[in-house]
Amino acid sequence: MKIMVEYIWIDGQRPTARMRSKTRILKGPIKRVSQLPVWGFDGSSTEQATTQSSDCGLVPVRIVPDPLNGGSDILVLCEVTLPNGTPHPSNTRAHLRKLASRYATTRALFGFEQEYTLYDKDGVRPLRWPEGAAFPAPQGKYYCGVGCDEVYGRKLITAHTHACRKAGIAIYGTNGEVMPSQWEFQIGPLDPLGAADHLWLARWLLYRMGEDVEIVAKLDPKPIAGNWNGAGCHTNFSTAAMRRKGGLRAIYAACKKLGMQHAAHIADHVYGEDNHKRLTGAHETCKIDTFRFGVGDRGGSIRIPAQVAENGKGYLEDRRPAANMDPYRVAYALLETVCGRGFRNEVFNYFANK
Ligand code: ADP
Ligand code: MN
Ligand code: MN
Ligand code: MN
Numbered sequence: 496m497k498i499m500v501e502y503i504w505i506d507g508q509r510p511t512a513r514m515r516s517k518t519r520i521l522k523g524p525i526k527r528v529s530q531l532p533v534w535g536f537d538g539s540s541t542e543q544a545t546t547q548s549s550d551c552g553l554v555p556v557r558i559v560p561d562p563l564n565g566g567s568d569i570l571v572l573c574e575v576t577l578p579n580g581t582p583h584p585s586n587t588r589a590h591l592r593k594l595a596s597r598y599a600t601t602r603a604l605f606g607f608e609q610e611y612t613l614y615d616k617d618g619v620r621p622l623r624w625p626e627g628a629a630f631p632a633p634q635g636k637y638y639c640g641v642g643c644d645e646v647y648g649r650k651l652i653t654a655h656t657h658a659c660r661k662a663g664i665a666i667y668g669t670n671g672e673v674m675p676s677q678w679e680f681q682i683g684p685l686d687p688l689g690a691a692d693h694l695w696l697a698r699w700l701l702y703r704m705g706e707d708v709e710i711v712a713k714l715d716p717k718p719i720a721g722n723w724n725g726a727g728c729h730t731n732f733s734t735a736a737m738r739r740k741g742g743l744r745a746i747y748a749a750c751k752k753l754g755m756q757h758a759a760h761i762a763d764h765v766y767g768e769d770n771h772k773r774l775t776g777a778h779e780t781c782k783i784d785t786f787r788f789g790v791g792d793r794g795g796s797i798r799i800p801a802q803v804a805e806n807g808k809g810y811l812e813d814r815r816p817a818a819n820m821d822p823y824r825v826a827y828a829l830l831e832t833v834c835g836r837g838f839r840n841e842v843f844n845y846f847a848n849k
Contacts, residue, residue: 498523499568501561502534502553503699504575507542507585510768511714511819514699515541524567531555531571543575543585551583552576557692562661563703570662570699572692587823588691594827595687598834604738604810605690605826606667606683606731610818611701612718613648613676616709621676621718623647631675634724638673646671651701651710652678658700664693673724673778683731684810687830691822694728716817717772725773725780726818732829733810742808743799749811749833750788750797756832757786757796760815765828767817774815781814 503516517536525531538544538551553573561568575583582589595603613622624631640646652669659666659680667681682697683690701712717725736745760766761783776782781796788797788811790804796815803809816825 496523496567497521498525498566499561499564500525500531501568501570502555502573503570503696504536504553504573505585505588505695505821507538507583509542510764512585512821514695514702516699516703525558525569528555528558528571531558534573538575538583543583544578548578550578552578552580556588557696559662559664559696562658562700570696572696587821587827588688591691591823591827591830592688594830594835598830601830601834602735602738603687603830603834604684604733605687605822605829606681606685606810607690607694607822608679608681608727608729608731609694609697609714610672610677610679610726610728611712611714612674612726613651613678613705614711614713616711618711618713621647621674622710623676633722634673634675637671637675637677639670645675647676648678648710651704651708652680655697655701655704656680658704659697662696662700664697664700665689666693666697672726674719677718677724677726684733687826691826694822714817714819716767716769716819720772724778727773727780727814728767728816728818728820728822728825730813730816730820730822730825730829731810732813732833734834737810738808740808743804746799746803746809746811750799752832753797753813753829754786754788756828758784760828760832765820765824766815767820769819770815770817773817779814 497520500519500521501516505512506515534553535550537549539546539549543551555571556574557572558569561570575586577583665685669680682694705712771783774780774783779793787795789795790799791801792798798812
């Protein structure tokens, strides 16, 4: 029996990568990545190679059922390699793969809160925003709203949630956001590589499903200047030490370590591009040049949820990452800073030196 396999990868666009995919017909059923052939693509068309040496490789790393086609069809997330088979410089997953295995005994878990904004098919105005210079009514009624005067685009959100569940992606929940046409879904909690892979697959499904209804999803951290909320990707993080009795102490220790690397992480754009437009100190953010943490503080860099403080254990929420962040880089930075020797950026200079 033949099946359709969608090979999905992250491209080399800068400052913010997008996603690419292409379809292959193969003999099924396929259950493990080792059953899938390595494939290739034209890296000169994805900002990952020159025309002279354009053959990049696609190495399958994670399979999920294809929720759109059904049957035995699958989606497969791939790592990108150079013509010689080694990881491509844009392949940040390869770095996290090694780090996560080095720190496997910490039993780290991640949960991502992906905020995004829906646009009309031309990609210029947020979905159902008025034409020209007009704006919708000011923020206040949209967050977790109900009714077609308060939330725009729910059909896509519901379909996306069902699709994630069908694909076995660890979607945790969804909500309408503060700015009209802005939404959020959460992924996790999962191991570092799993959470980041699931986030990329969920992003791909959102872009792909938007095609069918002619809605564009964007991860711009500050889609509309002025008194409109930006879009982040709050990153929730815990280790076994934080989750057991008395773990609050480990959570505070982690916050302090992250504070010491704050300036370096910001300088390296670890938390996404254009994040300075979002981290202004207003709209539930902390100013980009300030590091602050506290219980229940939505104006801080890191928030310790009130329930976590109450229980004396749990996880922390890093509120700095922007919606367009690369979860492999963010998870790398948090893991290395909290569990390791302190984060150093040399492995990420492909993106830092743009
Ligand atoms: P918020 O109150 O900040 O809006 P959400 O309910 O949107 O929070 O998201 C909570 C996130 O926390 C989810 O992504 C979930 O996976 C994650 N999470 C829950 N428990 C843990 C944990 N122990 N470690 C890491 N992440 C966790
Ligand atoms: Mn949330
Ligand atoms: Mn949110
Ligand atoms: Mn949050």
